[in-house]
Amino acid sequence: MTTKAPTPVRRRRLAGAGVVIRRRLLVAVPVLAATSMGMFALGAASPIDPAQQYAGAAAFTTTEENLAQLRANWGVDDPLPVQYARWVGNLLRGDLGWSTSRHEPVTSVLAARAGWTLLLVGAALALVLVASVLLGTLAAYRRGGWFDRALRATAYAVQSMPVFWIGLAAIALFALTLGWLPAGGLTDLTATGTAPADVARHLVLPVTVLAISQAPWFVLFVRDAVAESLRDDHVLAARARGLPGRTVLFGHALRTALLPFLTLVGTHLPELVGGAVLVETVFSLPGLGAVTVQAALGADFPLLAATTLATTVVVLTANLATDLGYAAADPRVRLDD
Amino acid sequence: MTDLAPAPARTRPSRRPSALLRGGRPGVVLAAGVLAVAVVACLLAPLLWPLDQSAVDLVRTRLAPSPEHLAGTDDLGRDVALRSLYGLRVSLLVGAVAALVATVIGGLVGAVAGTVGGRVDRALMRVVDTIAALPHLLLGIFIVAMLRPSLGAVIASIALTHWLSTARIVRSELLSLRSRPFIDAAISGGASRARVLTRHLLPHVLPRLALATTLMVPHAVWHETALSFLGLGLPPHLASIGNMINDGQRSLLTGAWWASIVPGLALVTVTLALAALTGRWRDRLDPRVRAELQL
Numbered sequence: 001m002t003t004k005a006p007t008p009v010r011r012r013r014l015a016g017a018g019v020v021i022r023r024r025l026l027v028a029v030p031v032l033a034a035t036s037m038g039m040f041a042l043g044a045a046s047p048i049d050p051a052q053q054y055a056g057a058a059a060f061t062t063t064e065e066n067l068a069q070l071r072a073n074w075g076v077d078d079p080l081p082v083q084y085a086r087w088v089g090n091l092l093r094g095d096l097g098w099s100t101s102r103h104e105p106v107t108s109v110l111a112a113r114a115g116w117t118l119l120l121v122g123a124a125l126a127l128v129l130v131a132s133v134l135l136g137t138l139a140a141y142r143r144g145g146w147f148d149r150a151l152r153a154t155a156y157a158v159q160s161m162p163v164f165w166i167g168l169a170a171i172a173l174f175a176l177t178l179g180w181l182p183a184g185g186l187t188d189l190t191a192t193g194t195a196p197a198d199v200a201r202h203l204v205l206p207v208t209v210l211a212i213s214q215a216p217w218f219v220l221f222v223r224d225a226v227a228e229s230l231r232d233d234h235v236l237a238a239r240a241r242g243l244p245g246r247t248v249l250f251g252h253a254l255r256t257a258l259l260p261f262l263t264l265v266g267t268h269l270p271e272l273v274g275g276a277v278l279v280e281t282v283f284s285l286p287g288l289g290a291v292t293v294q295a296a297l298g299a300d301f302p303l304l305a306a307t308t309l310a311t312t313v314v315v316l317t318a319n320l321a322t323d324l325g326y327a328a329a330d331p332r333v334r335l336d337d
Numbered sequence: 338m339t340d341l342a343p344a345p346a347r348t349r350p351s352r353r354p355s356a357l358l359r360g361g362r363p364g365v366v367l368a369a370g371v372l373a374v375a376v377v378a379c380l381l382a383p384l385l386w387p388l389d390q391s392a393v394d395l396v397r398t399r400l401a402p403s404p405e406h407l408a409g410t411d412d413l414g415r416d417v418a419l420r421s422l423y424g425l426r427v428s429l430l431v432g433a434v435a436a437l438v439a440t441v442i443g444g445l446v447g448a449v450a451g452t453v454g455g456r457v458d459r460a461l462m463r464v465v466d467t468i469a470a471l472p473h474l475l476l477g478i479f480i481v482a483m484l485r486p487s488l489g490a491v492i493a494s495i496a497l498t499h500w501l502s503t504a505r506i507v508r509s510e511l512l513s514l515r516s517r518p519f520i521d522a523a524i525s526g527g528a529s530r531a532r533v534l535t536r537h538l539l540p541h542v543l544p545r546l547a548l549a550t551t552l553m554v555p556h557a558v559w560h561e562t563a564l565s566f567l568g569l570g571l572p573p574h575l576a577s578i579g580n581m582i583n584d585g586q587r588s589l590l591t592g593a594w595w596a597s598i599v600p601g602l603a604l605v606t607v608t609l610a611l612a613a614l615t616g617r618w619r620d621r622l623d624p625r626v627r628a629e630l631q632l
Contacts, residue, residue: 035471046483046485157605160609162582164566165597168594168598169601270470270471273474274472274474277475278563281566292475293478296479304478304482304483308471311471316470319470
């Protein structure tokens with residue numbers, strides 16, 4: 001603990017990273033293939049006729065011949081494996097298809113909106129991490145005290161509150177009653193561009209609401225982990241040497257407790273994405289989540305499939321990143337065994 | 338650790354759900370009370386307040402809470418408190434049915450994986466891990482979108498995204514049971530495969546399965562509420578809490594906050610009580626795993 005780790009040891013920590021990445025890819029490819037197949041099968045089982053969907057209201061006046069021609073052009077009556085192969089081939093070539101609910105290519109929908117979702121999720125995650133480390137550590141330090149008990153009771157209560165309900169309550173209180181913050185949207189209605197200050201003001205409520213809804217798991221985790229590591233030998237040793245309480249708490253107890261935290265972030269990412277979908281809908285934000293809901297309402301298979309697959313790729317990548325981060329941070333974890 | 342007094346003899350905790358309340362802390366009793374009142378009110382609502390809950394009264398829209406309308410009225414003049422009660426009925430019923438369906442799926446997959454083992458086990462668990470890595474709300478939205486929103490689609494959406502934990506529980510329980518001596522004894526005693534399954538394995542797995550189902554109900558309710566809120570859930574004539582919160586948005590933006598907030602509050606109270614009680618049940622069944630909720 002007191003001697004500095006020599007450089008060769010540090011380098012060896014990530015020695016197995018290449019192998020792990022290769023092994024994960026070997027798993028990720030079948031996972032994505034299975035997911036896409038399952039989604040395609042569901043899409044094929046859907047009672048919606050893509051030709052009629054494309055024609056919209058005109059479907060009532062279009063002749064059956066024209067509809068049949070549309071189907072023949074798209075090959076929607078081909079055997080399913082043929083259709084699936086064609087779809088995957090297009091996906092791999094970067095052609096994600098045509099969104100029937102937005103009436104534009106899926107790639108341009110994703111390009112225009114993914115950034116806002118990443119901003120929302122990223123800001124909320126940062127807020128959750130900072131707040132949970134601070135609050136959880138404080139609660140663990142005075143375990144069983146009034147702060148600990150109040151924090152845990154709040155966390156349990158928030159766990160059972162739907163995120164959109166928290167969002168609506170926040171709108172009713174902070175936007176409509178107090179008038180402190182805007183109720184929704186990304187910019188003021190009169191704004192011509194996306195000025196950072198304007199966007200930031202509009203994102204305060206959504207980011208805070210998303211962070212609050214996810215915070216209980218993180219706060220309780222930090223609290224339990226720090227409380228546990230406060231009993232560890234090395235913490236006792238640090239105390240016995242007469243180090244000040246703050247140093248022991250943040251420098252010794254928190255540091256060992258934080259390692260498993262990385263894994264929690266990885267496993268909670270899907271929850272965060274789901275929360276973002278709901279928060280974007282409540283606050284009318286132009287992100288991927290809101291567009292996914294519109295696609296779902298319109299049974300827009302190409303767009304829905306693209307957002308679901310894209311999220312899956314992001315989640316799998318993030319899980320790999322947290323595992324590698326764990327190995328880099330904890331010398332006891334070896335990747336190459 | 339320093340006192341030398343002998344440790345008090347600990348009685349084995351009873352596994353019956355009724356034993357939950359005995360020696361319980363006040364929070365547990367409170368949770369049980371809340372849940373009991375809610376269930377009775379939901380069951381008796383059609384008898385006690387046989388008012389047509391979808392009755393529209395366009396003269397008395399968006400009235401603030403008052404003695405006559407305890408939680409005010411919505412934008413169609415319907416009583417929010419009464420509709421919340423009816424919404425709770427729908428939400429809890431759909432959640433319970435979906436949790437049962439999910440348990441059946443998960444139980445079957447877990448049973449096959451745990452008893453057949455080998456390659457089948459590995460393949461099934463790989464499927465479980467795959468689905469567990471997906472954002473389950475997005476997956477649920479996708480399922481409902483493709484099957485078109487309806488009662489069946491919502492139940493399918495919940496069941497297909499929530500069976501994973503049950504499959505894992507049943508599989509690991511079976512794997513640990515298989516190596517226990519009494520199973521060896523039964524097999525060497527000449528018991529048939531079916532007899533070992535039904536008489537020796539099933540009685541051990543059933544309590545876990547019941548617990549897993551109950552633990553799942555709040556999650557199923559939340560999933561349904563989210564779908565209904567997005568307009569992807571139950572049809573309007575089956576108004577659940579999610580539908581009500583969604584409808585209430587219109588009123589909320591004009592200042593009538595109660596139309597959305599009160600139904601949500603009812604849901605939060607009941608699911609919190611349910612989660613607290615089931616958490617205590619799990620503590621009793623398996624003291625090593627600490628409850629998500631402690632009161």
